[in-house]
Amino acid sequence: MPGKKPHLLFDFGGVIINIDYQRTVDAMRQLSRAGSTIEFNQQHQSELFDLLETGRLTPAEFRTGLRRHYALEGTDAELDAAWNAMLLDVPAERLAFIAELRAQGYQTALLSNTNQLHIEEINRRLRTQYGFRHGIADCLDRVFYSQQVGLRKPGPEIFAHALREMNWRAAETLFIEDSFQHIKTARRLGLHTLFLAPPLTLTAALPAALRAFPTPPLA
Structure with a gap:
């Protein structure tokens, strides 16, 4: 039987945006x-x-x-x-999927190791391609950038900061990430995790994890 809807904490690169x-x-x-x-x-x-x-x-x-x-x-x-050059595309189906999840009542946030140059570039592309006003922040309830927080993954402090700011409990949160060193920290802190190891993608893997919550399969 499906459990309570989790809060969704997304990584950016490799999860929402493609990266090389x-x-x-x-x-x-x-x-x-x-x-x-x-x-x-x-x-x-x-x-x-x-x-x-x-x-x-x-x-x-x-x-x-x-x-x-x-x-x-x-x-x-x-x-x-x-x-x-590492910044590739943001597939429209991923943005549509996140929008659908929010419409279904899921709370969402972004937790990304990133920097001013990449933030400005990807948000410029999102404004140009999709007409967003502010960039990726238009798609989620909150964004947490390492560059602005002053902390970065895999340190536990940035996870604690995001949970505290969102008023989320770790046990009620699903962290979606493509870097295993970050997954390991999240698990130690008690978050549920979905490891998007290639070739897994957000739209292919997350629906099953949500159906299985609070015990999503570990990839």
């Missing part, structure tokens, strides 16, 4: 006079990227760091384009 980290790695390598490879992927990243994602570096300081640490050459616009 290698595109940014390749684009930045092309800008490096030394052929350097940046230390950034889904599982690990260097301190430079942590600082950007927690709001402790401005975009200008981030570009300076890229030039210094990875011998990158290029204009600010070229660096930004390389950094944004």
Whole structure:
């Protein structure tokens, strides 16, 4: 028998928006006079990227760091384009699915490790493509960006912050994520989880997890 409707806490990249980290790695390598490879992927990243994602570096300081640490050459616009290369599309069916869930009474929030440059770029695309006024915030009850909160996953503090701000209990919340290191933290904190390991997608996997709640299958 289905249980109580869970609150839904979504990751952004790899869950709502499609992401390809290698595109940014390749684009930045092309800008490096030394052929350097940046230390950034889904599982690990260097301190430079942590600082950007927690709001402790401005975009200008981030570009300076890229030039210094990875011998990158290029204009600010070229660096930004390389950094944004990982951002792919936001499938319309995912946005429609989230809208349907909200209409059914589910409470929704976004919990994303992200930064000012990516926030501005993806929200610009959403305004252009879908006519949103503010971007992804139009689609959910609340958004929590690491860049604004000053904390990032997989640290437990950012999960606690989101739950506290939403007045949600961990046991009544389903966290949907494509990075397993973040899933592990959520589970330790008592959240239910749905791990979207490729090729699973939000629209394919979440309906079954909702039917099974409070014990959704672990992918």
